[in-house]
Amino acid sequence: MGRNRVSLEICEACAEAVKLADVDVIAAYPITPQTHIVETLSAMVADGILDAEYINVESEHSAMSCCIGSSAAGARSFTATAAQGLALMSEMLFIASGLRLPIVMALVTRTLSAPLSIWGDHSDVMSVRDCGWITVFAENGQEVFDFTLQGFRIAEDERVLFPFMVCLDGFHLSHVIEPVELISEEEARDFLPIYRPRYRLHPNEPISMGCFAMPEYFMEIKKRQDEELKASYDVIIEVWEEWEKRFGRSYAPLVTYQTEDAEAIILIAGSYAGTARLAVDDMRKKGLKVGLASLKLWRPFPLRDIREILGRTEVVVVVDRALSVGGAGGPMACEVRSAFHGESPSPKVVSFVAGLSGRDILRSDFEEMVQRALSHAEKGELPYYEMFGVRE
């Protein structure tokens, strides 16, 4: 293709995408493992490579508050965070969505304390599952770069106007150097037009945002938010199709591997889909009909894709990297079960919670989970969920 293929740390690839998006405001507070993104952006602004306001704030709550203010004024705004930082800004995440502000954020997924840990899992993103952001999971550096740029385009679309969160796994992605195909500034400008907000705070045309709503209005406003977040699905697909035409890389809410004849399908989000793909090859060599679905789109929840792709198989092995403490299963597994409730035929959904706080999930672990799931399904004994790889 003759494209500009370079080796980049994935945090830097994310920063490159933000630079190509020509953002107006970056408000950020450093936190491991996200720091390299905002550090790189800070250097770009200081060196005059990127013409943006870089606002050093005193907390993540302020970072998101800043982005809400700047986005409300019509500025293209970006921030990045992880784990405790996300928890601290969680109040403002709901507000950013409720105000329908197209902020883009990179979430470098990391485990929530306690115990204190800097390693990766999805406990942070799952804790804000209901905040009303479009949420995607990247599997590698290229996807981080692509999703970040696509994020601005999708978020700012008049038919969407929702904030957009790109999840990339802490360390397994953030700190890894990978080859990434960049696009040129001209291509980026062509793909991502100047943001023209439907509403913005401007002294010449005063409006109020974030108003109080009485109970007789509140539910209608939330219903509209819910319907429009679901409707953003079509725009996401449209932008992904355009991206493929322009740059040759295709995306889907669930990217599948060997699922056509699969009797069991592993469902996982994020970087471990790469390991799972190798595990599928191992199992296929042994004659096991196993496939993989790598979940890219988490919100809006791709209900139709889940039913179409996973509904064709006998057993779905959901591997969640988050624990709903005292709950009924991994967060993804619970929603997949919901998707099939009352459906017939319906696959047996087996929920595993694995890879918490950076614990490795090996190829052989995926095989063991599949074997255990098949055995559970055969016996008709389906535990709500199992924490995999825990010492007894």
Next chain:
Amino acid sequence: MADLPSWRTIDHACIVSQPGNASEYLTGDWRSRRPVLDREKCVRCGRCWMFCPEPAIIVDEGGEYSFDYRYCKGCGICARECPYDAIDLVEECEDGQE
């Protein structure tokens, strides 16, 4: 609530694009007790007007005080603040009569 907008037509993100429209919202039906003025005791000091959190105290051209029941929430601050005990709070009845 039938005359209120549906979810399809309600303002995007609850954005208020028309300034000053709070006056369109009549808060009088929040009231469970209604202030009533004893004109014999009232010395027209204006203390009730100063303390009323709503624009619910009306002063006419002749300096006489009365209440705007479209907005009065019945909070009772006027009655509490009146130095001459000229304002009484009476229960609202279901039919709107005292």
